[in-house]
Amino acid sequence: MMRGTSLWDTYDVLNRLGWGGMGEILHVRHRHSGNEFAAKIMRPDHMPYASLLEQFAHEIDVHRSLQHPNIVACHHVFQNPTGMLLQYIPGGSLRHILSEIPGQKQSVWDMHSDDIMHMVRDIASALSYLHTRGYCHCDLKPDNILFETLLPSPSAGRPQRKYYLSDFGICQRIGEAHNTKRGAPKYTPPEQIAQDALTAQTDVYSFAITIYEVMTGGNVPFYPVKTPIVPREEIGPLSDTESVPDRTVLDEIEEQHIIKRPPPPSQFRLGIKPTVDAVLLRALKKDPRDRYETIDAFYQALVEALKTDLPAQPQDHGIERAQLVCITHRDFPTARVLSMALIGRSRECSIIIPHSSISWRHVLLEWDQAAARFAIWDQGSKLGTRMNGRLLRDERRYVCEGDLITVGDYSFRFEDVRD
Secondary structure, three states, X not given: OOOOOEEOOOEEEEEEEEEOOXXXXXXXXXXXXXXXXXXXXXXXXXXXXXXXXXXXXXXHHHHHOOOXXXXXXXXXXXXXXXXXXXXXXXXXXXXXXXXXXXOOOOOHHHHOHHHHHHHHHHHHHHHHHHHHOOEEOOOOOHHHEEEEEEOOOOOOOOOEEEEEEOOOOOOEEOOOOOOOOOOOHHHOOHHHHOOOOOOHHHHHHHHXXXXXXXXXOOOOOOOOOOXXXXXXXXXXXXXXXXXXXXXXXXXXXXXXXXXXXXXXXXXXXXXXXXXXXXXXXXXXXXXXXXXXXXXXXXXXHHHHHHHOOOOOOOOOOOOOOOOEEEEEEOOEEEEEEOOEEEEEOOOXXXXXXXXXXXXXXXXXXXXXXXXXXXXEEEOOOOOOEEEOOEEEOOOEEEEOOOOEEEEOOEEEEEEEEOO
16 A cells, blocks of 8 residues: 555554564555554455465454553554554664664664663563463564653663564464464474464564674574575565575574574674673573463563673683684774674674675684684685685685684685684
């Protein structure tokens, strides 16, 4: 539906806010009062399918039953077209915060530690309420966390954000096991992949990955490394920010959720405390019974971890902390790597180079503890990776100080830095 058209006779469409898994989301204004809302209407390509109509009707029923200050409010339900009138949240999504500086990682953690706790507090409160109502969200990710910026009080000193939980398209009853596999692959817990019974710990897992991503400035614990992802423009969007990976990539991500131990977040960003590592890794346990029992328990553990007086240094994890690599380039900010860095164009990469010559996941740099050296490994890039002019194929090569690495149209010198 285009700008300038009307919806339900009394609402003017201002613009499209995005696409969800089930509906098109529009920014609308009431023709007489001037009040602004978000309208979620059934996607036109879904209208002929009875099962999808039933699913959207379920989403409407769930959403209209929820009333919480940190859940997007449902004001009214309409027909022709089928949809609901929702509270308009002007700030955007948490995904926008992670992506607001093009070509550079942006993290709430970088600004102020209390900023991330405001988000965690607000969404934990919303999830706790949702669980008391007997529902599991099943699709928690930065795209489904919205925010608005509040005007600061004279004593506050700077603006604060209020966060809202949104999109209940695949929300299901706790204890249900059928049809739970849907959702963003990078955030889906093992029991949801296996279509086992849902619990509150299901949302604990997805929420932990979301917090992990914010704290590390865009990294998630599980993503395909050896299998290249098809570029987003070639496969079409699932939503404004999520792509539909091919089956091989989905299988690889799901396998990692089920069997791979997640790396500690401090591996991706210096300064994250060991106590925070421990809390997030417990929330990411494979067996739901090993995680925090409730969202409230998870929130309290994270609060205590951030209050600790332990030094804000990353854990050793078998790596010599003094052994750092400094990546320098005249057209690119200097980056320091502790143990691993994935370089490419994708948002999941720890070092993003937004250039067409760079593949989505181009090259992996990682510390080899046995050899006490860094190794480099091309990830199946289109233009390849060269070390001192030699093309690296499907092989790991050790990197020495001063080596020249060419990635697409960019070349880097690696400098061994010892603190």
